[in-house]
Amino acid sequence: MTLILSNDDVSKLLTMPECIECLEDAYRELGAGRGVSRTRSDSITPTTREDGLYSLKSMDGVIPKLGVSAVRINSDIITWPKIGNTMRRVKSPAAPGGRYVGLVLLFSTATGEPLAIMPDGVMQRIRVGATNGLGVKYMARADASSIGILGSGWQAGTQLSAACHVRKITRIRCFSPSKTNREKFCLEMTAELGIEVTPVDSAEAAIAQADVVMCATNTVDAVFFEPWLEPGMHLTSIKRPEVDEKAVAACDRVAIHTQDSKPILTATRDLDIPEYGEERGWGLAAGLDFNTLPTLPQLIAGEISGRASPEEKTCFLNNLGLGYQFAAAGAVVYRRAKELGFGHDLPTDWFTEDVHP
Amino acid sequence: MTLILSNDDVSKLLTMPECIECLEDAYRELGAGRGVSRTRSDSITPTTREDGLYSLKSMDGVIPKLGVSAVRINSDIITWPKIGNTMRRVKSPAAPGGRYVGLVLLFSTATGEPLAIMPDGVMQRIRVGATNGLGVKYMARADASSIGILGSGWQAGTQLSAACHVRKITRIRCFSPSKTNREKFCLEMTAELGIEVTPVDSAEAAIAQADVVMCATNTVDAVFFEPWLEPGMHLTSIKRPEVDEKAVAACDRVAIHTQDSKPILTATRDLDIPEYGEERGWGLAAGLDFNTLPTLPQLIAGEISGRASPEEKTCFLNNLGLGYQFAAAGAVVYRRAKELGFGHDLPTDWFTEDVHP
Numbered sequence: 001m002t003l004i005l006s007n008d009d010v011s012k013l014l015t016m017p018e019c020i021e022c023l024e025d026a027y028r029e030l031g032a033g034r035g036v037s038r039t040r041s042d043s044i045t046p047t048t049r050e051d052g053l054y055s056l057k058s059m060d061g062v063i064p065k066l067g068v069s070a071v072r073i074n075s076d077i078i079t080w081p082k083i084g085n086t087m088r089r090v091k092s093p094a095a096p097g098g099r100y101v102g103l104v105l106l107f108s109t110a111t112g113e114p115l116a117i118m119p120d121g122v123m124q125r126i127r128v129g130a131t132n133g134l135g136v137k138y139m140a141r142a143d144a145s146s147i148g149i150l151g152s153g154w155q156a157g158t159q160l161s162a163a164c165h166v167r168k169i170t171r172i173r174c175f176s177p178s179k180t181n182r183e184k185f186c187l188e189m190t191a192e193l194g195i196e197v198t199p200v201d202s203a204e205a206a207i208a209q210a211d212v213v214m215c216a217t218n219t220v221d222a223v224f225f226e227p228w229l230e231p232g233m234h235l236t237s238i239k240r241p242e243v244d245e246k247a248v249a250a251c252d253r254v255a256i257h258t259q260d261s262k263p264i265l266t267a268t269r270d271l272d273i274p275e276y277g278e279e280r281g282w283g284l285a286a287g288l289d290f291n292t293l294p295t296l297p298q299l300i301a302g303e304i305s306g307r308a309s310p311e312e313k314t315c316f317l318n319n320l321g322l323g324y325q326f327a328a329a330g331a332v333v334y335r336r337a338k339e340l341g342f343g344h345d346l347p348t349d350w351f352t353e354d355v356h357p
Numbered sequence: 358m359t360l361i362l363s364n365d366d367v368s369k370l371l372t373m374p375e376c377i378e379c380l381e382d383a384y385r386e387l388g389a390g391r392g393v394s395r396t397r398s399d400s401i402t403p404t405t406r407e408d409g410l411y412s413l414k415s416m417d418g419v420i421p422k423l424g425v426s427a428v429r430i431n432s433d434i435i436t437w438p439k440i441g442n443t444m445r446r447v448k449s450p451a452a453p454g455g456r457y458v459g460l461v462l463l464f465s466t467a468t469g470e471p472l473a474i475m476p477d478g479v480m481q482r483i484r485v486g487a488t489n490g491l492g493v494k495y496m497a498r499a500d501a502s503s504i505g506i507l508g509s510g511w512q513a514g515t516q517l518s519a520a521c522h523v524r525k526i527t528r529i530r531c532f533s534p535s536k537t538n539r540e541k542f543c544l545e546m547t548a549e550l551g552i553e554v555t556p557v558d559s560a561e562a563a564i565a566q567a568d569v570v571m572c573a574t575n576t577v578d579a580v581f582f583e584p585w586l587e588p589g590m591h592l593t594s595i596k597r598p599e600v601d602e603k604a605v606a607a608c609d610r611v612a613i614h615t616q617d618s619k620p621i622l623t624a625t626r627d628l629d630i631p632e633y634g635e636e637r638g639w640g641l642a643a644g645l646d647f648n649t650l651p652t653l654p655q656l657i658a659g660e661i662s663g664r665a666s667p668e669e670k671t672c673f674l675n676n677l678g679l680g681y682q683f684a685a686a687g688a689v690v691y692r693r694a695k696e697l698g699f700g701h702d703l704p705t706d707w708f709t710e711d712v713h714p
Contacts, residue, residue: 034625043426
């Protein structure tokens with residue numbers, strides 16, 4: 001049978017500690033050349049609405065040790081509204097019922113068969129959090145106890161829970177432009193983490209004397225700047241443009257998620273795509289070369305050290321997501337779903353064939 | 358609802374003339390920069406059996422005019438046995454019930470929603486046939502009436518039916534190494550096409566005085582050679598290695614399917630992959646540059662001419678399949694399936710989400 005799982009299933013089946021553990025092992029495989037990660041590709045075209053574009057995004061990964069491969073697909077209507085002073089990239093939930101379209105298809109490397117199909121949303125947050133959590137584990141000071149977080153949206157929560165899993169955190173301050181949003185977020189996260197999460201009314205107040213600074217926004221303009229760096233600080237970001245490149249260049253050590261430096265973009269002729277314009281040259285002026293920066297798999301393999309002294313300023317950039325992460329997390333979800341009887345069973349014959357393809 | 362369709366459904370919903378017509382229009386869109394084709398990527402790793410490898414293949418395409426995008430995925434166990442004198446690439450039907458795994462996912466470019474999921478096998482054959490049929494349409498002599506075909510396997514039939522749709526064909530001869538296979542194939546195709554298809558016992562006998570020579574094998578060694586070329590002949594191939602590169606170079610005009618010259622290969626470290634070794638340097642020694650050869654979309658757009666005189670020797674190489682073709686054919690299948698009530702309806706909510714991905 002092929003399992004159809006929901007986000008609700010995934011949220012019950014994949015915990016943050018398990019996701020951190022499975023990713024850590026999967027990166028070790030990847031670093032040793034025993035796994036395969038296929039760089040994300042984005043296909044961009046017009047859609048029916050004038051103020052948006054259609055985006056088909058896909059990324060693949062294979063982990064023979066876990067016996068799985070995954071394809072993650074996003075089929076999105078994207079808009080770029082200006083909110084406050086910053087332009088944001090906003091996915092429009094345009095599918096029936098006001099919904100988004102992101103899927104993970106999990107296959108067996110032993111038989112080729114489709115094991116499971118599930119939405120990517122919950123897994124996406126957990127794996128982004130887990131990845132930056134691994135950055136904290138390998139680069140932040142061992143005694144780091146305070147976090148300043150910029151952003152209170154859909155990625156911020158898992159950033160905090162991952163960091164709290166790898167360090168003994170006792171103080172968290174949060175800033176985001178909307179007072180209502182950040183206060184709501186702080187209440188929720190205080191309850192979830194059992195650690196006081198305090199809303200503050202400026203970025204500077206959030207990051208002052210923080211051992212770990214986490215940027216977790218969907219901005220395409222910078223929200224963290226060089227003068228805010230302090231000795232011993234670990235800075236982490238879920239997307240390049242949110243940290244000013246001068247701040248990154250001023251750190252003593254910088255590591256990135258993967259040297260797949262950018263998605264492979266294919267678009268219809270003469271299309272104006274705001275985000276790509278922003279990202280394309282990012283880091284160049286500051287001398288940051290995404291083809292040579294050390295990566296998370298290298299940190300995990302011990303090929304490079306994440307920190308040499310308590311005073312060093314370190315930075316981890318989660319520069320690009322990988323289908324490989326969905327293979328790792330998907331393997332955990334699938335195994336637990338089978339054990340616990342989650343999901344809809346569909347005949348595997350619906351997704352296989354007797355005709356040679 | 359999201360439609361789950363079978364190969365049986367596809368074979369009833371997609372005819373060769375319709376597939377040729379939809380592809381011709383789709384290539385016109387692509388040539389004009391109004392469509393997007395994302396180059397195929399292959400991720401190759403070990404599998405559980407020693408004599409095979411696991412291959413995850415994906416390719417994407419978007420056609421705004423038709424309102425659809427497609428991702429085609431193949432999750433295969435591949436072996437390379439030596440059969441007779443030639444090495445063949447053989448997919449092993451390793452999924453439960455002895456089945457293959459190839460899927461086409463069709464999405465809406467207006468809403469992003471998943472419209473349909475279907476196996477790729479029947480569509481795969483029809484679109485390969487239709488593509489080479491378009492090559493015949495734009496490059497073979499207008500009065501071409503005879504075909505010599507090499508191969509009697511799963512791709513050969515649609516090659517013939519496509520060619521017979523675009524030219525008035527009255528004589529077909531077929532050679533393949535197995536007498537039993539070629540005789541069975543000729544009986545079947547004679548019945549299907551209403552044209553006598555004659556089995557012959559050598560490649561030379563099949564192609565002598567043929568106006569159109571079609572190679573439709575799964576060999577990784579050449580089956581057609583330069584001395585066999587005749588004035589006015591149109592030569593067509595479904596994969597590069599089956600035609601000796603000297604034969605291609607000796608043609609007056611050569612066109613290819615797409616300038617995406619090869620799939621993007623990612624493999625685990627130190628993996629020995631027979632086929633890629635064979636294909637990598639193909640054509641170089643004969644001065645064939647896949648980055649500059651004219652393409653089918655250019656032929657269709659009229660940017661280049663497929664033939665200047667009845668005496669010219671022409672060649673069309675279907676060098677690489679595109680997800681784009683599955684978007685075009687998938688759009689036809691989906692529209693007709695909705696009209697005629699084919700397939701299993703599943704709740705679209707199973708494949709969409711209220712969580713931001």
